[in-house]
Amino acid sequence: MSLPTKQPEEYLLAIESSCDETAAAVITRDMKILSNIVSSQTDLHERFGGVVPEIASRAHLERILPVIDDALQKANVSLDQLTAIAVATEPGLVGSLLIGLTAAKTLAMVLDIPLIAVNHIEGHLFACQMQETNPIFPAIGLVVSGGHTNLYHCLPTFEFELIGATIDDAAGEAFDKVAKILGLPYPGGPSIQQTATKGNPKAFPFPRTLLKDPELRFSFSGLKTAVLYAALGNPGAKKQPPPLTVERIADLAASFQETVVDVLVGKCQQALMQFKHSTLCIGGGVAANTLLRERLTEMTNKAGIHLSMAPPDLCTDNAAMAAIAWHHLDQGRIASLDLDVTPGLVR
Numbered sequence: 001m002s003l004p005t006k007q008p009e010e011y012l013l014a015i016e017s018s019c020d021e022t023a024a025a026v027i028t029r030d031m032k033i034l035s036n037i038v039s040s041q042t043d044l045h046e047r048f049g050g051v052v053p054e055i056a057s058r059a060h061l062e063r064i065l066p067v068i069d070d071a072l073q074k075a076n077v078s079l080d081q082l083t084a085i086a087v088a089t090e091p092g093l094v095g096s097l098l099i100g101l102t103a104a105k106t107l108a109m110v111l112d113i114p115l116i117a118v119n120h121i122e123g124h125l126f127a128c129q130m131q132e133t134n135p136i137f138p139a140i141g142l143v144v145s146g147g148h149t150n151l152y153h154c155l156p157t158f159e160f161e162l163i164g165a166t167i168d169d170a171a172g173e174a175f176d177k178v179a180k181i182l183g184l185p186y187p188g189g190p191s192i193q194q195t196a197t198k199g200n201p202k203a204f205p206f207p208r209t210l211l212k213d214p215e216l217r218f219s220f221s222g223l224k225t226a227v228l229y230a231a232l233g234n235p236g237a238k239k240q241p242p243p244l245t246v247e248r249i250a251d252l253a254a255s256f257q258e259t260v261v262d263v264l265v266g267k268c269q270q271a272l273m274q275f276k277h278s279t280l281c282i283g284g285g286v287a288a289n290t291l292l293r294e295r296l297t298e299m300t301n302k303a304g305i306h307l308s309m310a311p312p313d314l315c316t317d318n319a320a321m322a323a324i325a326w327h328h329l330d331q332g333r334i335a336s337l338d339l340d341v342t343p344g345l346v347r
Contacts, residue, residue, distance in 0.1 A: 010083040011075070013107070014322035015068065017100030018092030018120045019147070020044075020051045022063040025319035026075035029083075029326060031130050034075035036313070036320040039063045042187060049180045051146075057095030064103050071319070079107070084114040086325030090342035091147075092120055097341035105337055114334045116325035121148060121346060122160050123321035124283030127310035130323060136279050136308045140271045144264060144292075145284035146172035146187075147345050149218045151271050154281065158327050163271065164216025165347050171260050172286045174220035178227050178256050182249050192253045193289055199247075199254030204230055206259040211266050216274070218267060220260065227256050257291060265295045272305060281308040288315040 009028060016023040020041040026034040041059045045051050072078065087104035089097060108115035125141040141152040141160065149171045151164035169177070172189060179188030184195055206226050209219040231252055233240035242248065268280055280300055286292065293309060300307040314321055328334075 009081075011077050011081055012084055012086055012323065012325055013068070013071070013082050014086040014118070014319040014325065015064075015100045015104050016088045016120070016123075016317060016319040016322060017060045017064065017096050018088045018090075019096055019317060020056045020059075021317040022060050022067050023317060023319040024068045024071035025322070026071050026077050027320060027323040027326075031323055031326075033130075033320045033323075034077065035071045036318055037067050037071045037074065038316075038318050039067050046186045049186050050176055051093070053093045053095055056093060057099060060096050060099035064099055068103065079111060082107075082111060082113055084108075084116055084325065084329055085111075086116040086118050086322040088120040088123065088319075088322060089117045089339065090119055091344050091346050092341075094341060094343035097343055101339065101341055105339070109337055114329060115337065115339065116328050116333065117335045117339055118322040118325050118328070119160075120317075121150065122158075123324055124310065124315075125152065125154060125160060125281055126158070126324035127283050127314040127321040128281035128308040130314070130321070131311060132308055136281055136306070138277060139279035139281050139308070140268065140275060140277050142264065142268055142280070142282045142287075143284045144171050144282065144286040146170060146176065146286075148284065149220070149264075149286075150346060151216050151267065153275060158324065162346065163275075164218070164267065166218040166220065167347075168219050168221035169224060171218070171220055171264065172284070174224050174260065175286065177224050178253075181224075181228050181231055182244070182252055184249070184253070189286055189289060192257055193291070195250050196254035196257045196291075199250030199252070201254040201258035203251035204255035206230075206255055208259060208263050208266070211263050216267060216271055218263065220263075223256065223259055227252060257289075261289070261292050261295050264292060265299050268296065269299055269303070272303070278304070279306045279308065281310075283310040283315060283321070285316045288312045
């Protein structure tokens with residue numbers, strides 16, 4: 001009796017270039033991440049206090065091929081071993097997305113293998129599933145990043161229904177703007193978190209906008225303005241705040257962070273109650289915030305909710321989260337070579 005023939009391993013090459021991170025990863029069919037290379041552009045955008053689209057596109061153009069090569073070499077996988085190519089095509093910056101898509105199309109055509117389009121936001125939510133042994137959907141999903149603060153109804157079929165979003169600034173965008181107000185380094189998330197450890201989170205009673213609103217909406221623009229006035233004063237007002245000292249900056253950072261976390265946790269709790277789900281998953285760059293992770297853990301433990309958070313290295317933009325492409329491939333969702341990008345934000 002002959003032994004069954006061992007099936008060859010299947011490899012997915014994933015490419016991500018939706019904003020200011022050039023990334024490529026190699027993932028096996030069983031979701032093992034063999035490589036996950038990310039080339040950050042933080043140093044290029046730091047002096048502007050935010051991402052400059054043209055600079056981001058040029059940087060992607062310079063880095064995309066070396067990053068792909070690094071990912072393949074680290075995974076010890078050759079091009080002819082690849083099963084499919086996945087690429088993020090939405091949402092994001094149009095120029096940035098096109099760099100990744102062009103590279104993916106070229107590889108798919110030359111290698112004659114399937115091209116799979118991936119939604120960047122859905123990838124953030126799928127990053128939670130990648131660390132779990134059992135299926136986590138259906139669930140409520142929160143994607144909280146520099147461009148998006150969105151709540152989703154996540155279905156077992158890996159379909160994601162938008163149920164709530166910010167009406168102005170995203171949480172990550174607010175972190176960047178407040179950091180600039182306080183004279184802290186870009187990106188704002190890490191710098192505010194670090195500064196906040198030395199401050200009093202109750203020092204400034206900033207508004208929790210829309211926290212008690214029955215709709216699943218967010219708003220952080222007013223909070224940003226409140227920090228601005230507390231830090232630098234309100235033009236025309238008779239009474240102005242004292243000078244910004246190190247201690248005052250720490251208090252402002254801690255109070256701002258506390259406010260954002262209160263709103264995010266509160267809205268997640270509201271969505272869980274409305275949809276009667278017992279699982280919450282969270283992804284996106286701001287999901288790496290330590291205070292947010294602690295408060296979500298406290299809330300879900302108290303409510304008997306299963307919390308699935310993407311590991312910190314899969315919270316920020318990366319290509320490994322595009323492993324959702326395996327599901328798309330199984331469903332026959334193969335893109336044609338005339339595939340285009342869908343830029344912009346999801347609101």
